[in-house]
Amino acid sequence: MILFYLISEFFKIGLFSIGGGYATIPFLFGLINDYGWYTTDQLTNMIAISMLTPGPVGVNMATFAGFKTLGVFGGILATVSLVLPSYLIIIFISKLLKTYNNNFYVKSVLYALKPAGCALLCSVMLSFYKSHITSLAAFLLLVFLFLLSFKFKKNPLLYIFIAAVYGFLCQFFHLVFI
Amino acid sequence: MKVSLKDIYCEFFMLGMQLLGGGYVIVPLMRHRLTEQKSWISEEELVDFYALSQSVPGVIAANISTFVGYKLRGKLGAFVSLMGIITSPVISILIIASVVDVLLQLKFVQTLFWGVGIAVIILMYLTVKEMWAKSLVDIPAWILFFIAFFASYIFKISPVHIIIFAMIYGIAVQKLRRKT
Structure with missing residues (x-):
């Protein structure tokens, strides 16, 4: 039964997440409440690991979540389920390629999906904020990275590296739980 | 000249290996390998495929690979290029995933990841900021943003339902606009 849910949930993510890697995050967050496959x-x-390894973030996260659920087989299955809907849709629309992006319905749907996708990501971001910013040390790191973002572009490697070093230093000075 | 399926698979396998930090880098990579070196696709096709990939559901890098594969060898070509692009990401994640739980039992690694979780929040914030500028273009878009946000954050409605609602909302708004 878990096999069926794994396939259907990742198929749904592939079908409904439009607009690139981060669009899958709200769906993966939703799975925590529904199934508890991971925390x-x-x-x-x-x-974070998806950002540091080769490959599209969405694919990486599907593999990861599948692995957490059903091991190696689950990882492969979740990934294939994720990319299957877009494969089918592309085969289907490839005959009308030239007109697809100018189609009234396609344009209207995309117009609405952008703000909705943005809102979903905002909502997950706030949930992450609530679960991660539980100490003064954590809050200080957040403020520091926030200030840094005015100076540096969106480079995952830089932010993750700084945060990891900070985590290590806090542990070194036993500050993590203040 | 027909491109062999084996060549397609190998080429996309190599592309998949080079996608660091998300799928966005795939366009310059494809331009270099597929347009300039191999002339499998033209510059114009690459731009078209990228635009289409963003408006089709799913992961953008996988979508654009499927489009190229389909152009080269039809349905089978699309399947082979798609499998090629996901092979190395899947293998690398499976290797990492099988050791990460063991590593996370170490106190040292736990503290590293404690900070990393906070970096993820900032990276999400930067993405939201980018999307914000592009998506909240008029009042109906703002209204939808707030509906979707409250539905998700307060009422915990599943993203699938919110996305379906947004699609209907978008069509309704644009239809009303066309009438007036």
């Missing part, structure tokens, strides 16, 4: 902490770890 919120594991999801943020997964996102």
Whole structure:
């Protein structure tokens, strides 16, 4: 039964997440409440690792979540389920390629999906904030990275590296739980 | 000249290996390998495929690979290029996933990841900021943003339902606009 849920949930993510890697995050977050295949902490770890390894973030996270659920087989199955809907849709629309992006319905749907996708990501971001910013040390790191974002572009490697070093230093000075 | 399926698989396997930090880098990579070196696709096709990939559901890098594969060898070509692009990401994640739980039992690694979770929040914030500028273009878009946000954050409605609602909302708004 878990096999069926794994396939259907990732098929749904592939079908409904439009607009690139981060669009899958709200769906993966939703799965925590529905199935408990992994925890919120594991999801943020997964996102960070996905950013540091080769491949599209969405694919990486599907593999990761599938692995957490059903091992190696689950990882492969979740990934294939994720990319299957877009494969089918592309085969289907490839005959009307030239007109697809100018189609009234396609344009209207995309117009609405952008703000909705943005809102979903905002909502997950706030949930992550609530579960991660539980100490003064954590809050200080957040503020520091926030200030840094005015100076540096969106480079995952830089932010993750600084945060990891900070985590290590806090542990060194036993500050993590203040 | 027909491109062999084996060549397609190998090429996309190599592309998959080079996608670091998300799928966005795939366009310059494809331009270099597929347009300039191999002339499998033209510059114009690459731009078209990228635009289409963003408006089709799913992961953008996988979508654009499927489009290229389909152009080269039809349905089978699309399947082979798609499998090629996901092979190395899947293998690398499976290797990492099988050791990460063991590593996370170490206190040292736990503290590293404690900070990393906070970096993820900032990276999400930067993405939201980018999307914000592009998506909240008029009042109906703002209204939808707030509906979707409250539905998700307060009422915990599943993203699938919110996305379906947004699709209907978008069509309704644009239909009303066309009438007036």
